[in-house]
Amino acid sequence: MKQHENKENNTWNAAQASLEPFTGNFALDLERVRKEIGHNSDVHFREFQIGGTGICAAIIFVDGLSDKELIDKHIMKSLMMSFSENHHQEPSIVQGAVSKEYIKNQVLTIGEVTEARHAKELASKILTGSTALLMDGVQNALILGRTKGKSRNMEEPSSEPLVRGPRLGFTESLRDNTALLRQQGGNSNLSILKFQVGERSKKELVIAYMKDLADPALVEEVRERIKKINIDDVPESGYVEQLIEDNYLSPFPQVQNTERPDRVYSALMEGRVAILLDGTPFALIVPVSLSMMLHSPEDYYDRWIPSFLIRLLRYFAAIISLFGPSLYISFVSFHQGLIPTKLALSIMGTREGVPFPAIIEALIMEVSIEILREGGLRLPRPIGPAMGIVGGLVIGEAAVQAGIISPIMVIVVALTAISSFAVPQYSAGISFRMLRFVAMFFAAVYGLYGVVLFFLFLCSHLVRLKSFGVPFITPVVPYRVSDWKDLMIRMPLVKMRRFRKAIQKKDSMRKG
């Protein structure tokens, strides 16, 4: 018991020591920092003397994370070489002391200089990639530059490819991403607020909105929800999404994620709020509606007639992906009278000898398609196509040849599978795929009546669902005719002068 107390005391003391302000005594301060982070093999301590004066100094940095060029050219060079040339005549230095202000203002050729008052603060800065400078006789440590983290080049967003539209996608670097947003248009109303999330490891998160368009209540709501996030670590924006969504039991995603800066920006221009997290290319947009999941940015980039038709097609595809197999099951097992006679005859012919009822047949095929999809996702790239062919052949051709599955079922399943990928929002496509199985069970038990019943359940859920206070199926419910111009159809841009009422409360007309 006593021992335990003692130990606790010790750790408390250590914690206390690291929080104590620096003394200005070089050896003591350096020792404190060493104690805090010195055990890390990637943390380098480089001790030296400031050029020609004999004053001890040290820079501390994380190898690989900090900016090597900055250290070599701007810190070491100006403190050692240039210093002896230019500054050794300075009266204070001749006295063997150096002032913080002098170094900051006259020696270092670096833009970003801050200070750290104790070892703990210093350690966290160093570990995130800054370079620290400790000097004898200077009380606070200087923190120079910022992290030059590893990042990749900006590429075309691979999860949302478009035929027409900007090719630039977000990357893992938050700074790059916010820059991309600013770059979308010189709009002084674009506000970017910074937050920190994560209890044990801190991550930077920003919310972006248009000061003149976004509803202040909405911004406040987003802010509140983000402040409430209480979790050790936030590796990806998916965590944020799950922690701020309205209803975690709903099969539908209530937050939209996208890799496309143009998509985020146009959402901001509608008065929505975007959430960007450091370390992921996926930005979140709130609030969303079901219709947004079925819209693609291309709908607006193309002329209105093709966009109109393609959007209708997409809604149709969504309906197929949700109800395709269940309608087939109910027609084949319950309402054979509703099939045109000739088609009924050919279905009968192909189903002859199939040992399973339609529901089992459909389940076998649907599950194998899902396995194929999931497996295909994980396959190493070189063998992907080969395995795809094997899977496709086995499921399509061989199952029919063996007489386990009827060819029409293969058509239905293939059509449904393709349709679910016609939904531009991948996460919404997944919802449709999940619900498809539920619809199939309803169809197997009650036929068309069951499908209608399922649809009613679905509708009653959708009507209740909200995304950040905005009804999920707006503008269908609540009913707003003016917003219907951009729902299932897409009217010419000149006819869509009004903002969406559901989101936009401040300004009713688009300027221009």
Next chain:
Amino acid sequence: MKHVTVRNLLISLLVLTLLSLTGCWSSKEIEDLGLVVGTSLDLDTQEESREESAGQAGGPPRRDRITITNQFVTAETTGKGTKNASSQPKAYNNVSETGDAILPTLRNMILRIEKRAFDEHSKVIIIGGDLARTLDLQKILDFFIREQEMRPSCLLLIAQNRASQTLDSKKPMEVPAFKLVEMTHGHGRTTKILPPATLTKIEGKLHSGTSFLLQNVVSSANGDIKFEGAAVIEGKTRKLRGFLNEKELEGLTWITGEGKGGLVKSVDKKTGEPIIYEVLSMKSKIKPRVDGNNISFKIEIESEGRIAEHWVVSEKTIETDFLKRAEKAAEEEVERLVEHVLDKIQHEYKTDVAGFGNRLRIAYPHVWKAVKKDWDQTFSEVPIRYEVNLTIKDYGTADE
């Protein structure tokens, strides 16, 4: 809060599991069905009394027995089955059963077939002439009109001889029921086929007691089937009264104006060569006139058409004289047809199958009330005038 959600979730799960208790309620797999595509009804010809009717000595009086033939199209005959069968099977399977009411007889078929008979794709009902003469159509059709599985769009035909023969074909891959239905589509191109008579249409006519026509189909000994004229159903008795031949049916179509296309073959007076007038549109108005107690009708027939063929080589269709002559000849031919059929339905059959009564009912409801009880008799005595006006507006691409 959290407990409530979990409890709600559990409750809804429990309710959902109840769903599965129903099993696959009333589901029947499509391949287990025997699709009935056509039904024929005949008067039983074998007069030998089977045991069941012999045993009814003290029971209800003996009744006419009906032979029902169902034409099945089964999965075996639609697709795969034909591939590995050694002898070429037929595309259909006719099953007959005899009884004195429709449904019990149909149910007796269960004893002969392995599939569940399924009527929703039933396309056609053919009633044999003998049966239609002896039994009230309302009684015969009662089951078919009442039954939910029967589609109201099912067609009704009369067979001059045995109805079951019309459901037979020499060609193995042909389904006679489908063939019959598709043949009625010819209505658009000839005046010799009646517009399709569906169960719903017939139901109304049976209830209102009007006389009407049904398409007549004749089967020949070599297995061919042919539409030939029409059967006259008398409104009062709802039994078959007689038949109209093709010429008479043509005349009747001109009276009703229900034709959509067809030909009039007339003879050029000068040369004696045929001129063929093709109907492009046809309109007829039946105008009733009431003068005291005297009812009379006037039929105004108007049609536009073209010369489809003419053998009068010496003449050019471009000349007005010839056109006038051709029009005149065609009009006379139509008048002849109309006169002929009017004589037949007024004086031989004494049934109003052309809808004169209906026109009278609309124009003079009070008069109609007085005469409707014995309308067919009254109809046979009313004078009917007619006026035919044909216009040739096109003579094809032949002349320069």
